[in-house]
Amino acid sequence: MEKQKIGCGIIILLLIVGVFYLWHKITGEGIRNLGDLSNSCNKQYKINITHYSEFDHKQPLYFNIKKNEIKLDGFGGLFEITNNMDESLENFELHCFDNILYVTWINKNKPVIMFDFVSEKLYHLNGKNEIHKKELFDRINKGNSDLEIE
Secondary structure, three states: OHHHHHHHHHHHHHHHHHHHHHHHHHHEEEEEEEHHHHHHHHEEEEEEEEEOOOOOOOEEEEEEEEEEEEEEEEEEEEEEEEEOOOOOHHEEEEEEEOOOOEEEEEEEEEEEEEEEEOOEEEEEOOOOOOOOOHHHHHHHHOOOOOOOOO
């Protein structure tokens, strides 16, 4: 009798795990690695973009700075929210000017991530550190005066 209870418990547990797995696959929830953005001005650094695709109208986009294919601690995070479940790397561009890699997303004149790979100063939308925003923007704006920032 005890073995039957254990067997039923295992079967119920497997059914619950299976239903959760199927629900997860159907709703598309989970982290999707969109890929790495790179630029010829510095092949050592890349910016990896990931998308948390969930069944919701607000889906976060995350980034990580990678140096020689290794993620740098403290150089990443949430930078924007999208409602596009099919977000792809095609909507992003990585530019370089004055030792700064900067990413634009959808609007090619609005940098959403700026990273000085020499001093390792970073600014991104939704970041808590606004200290480098003006300095980095002023430098890249010299190379492209059409840029604008909030």
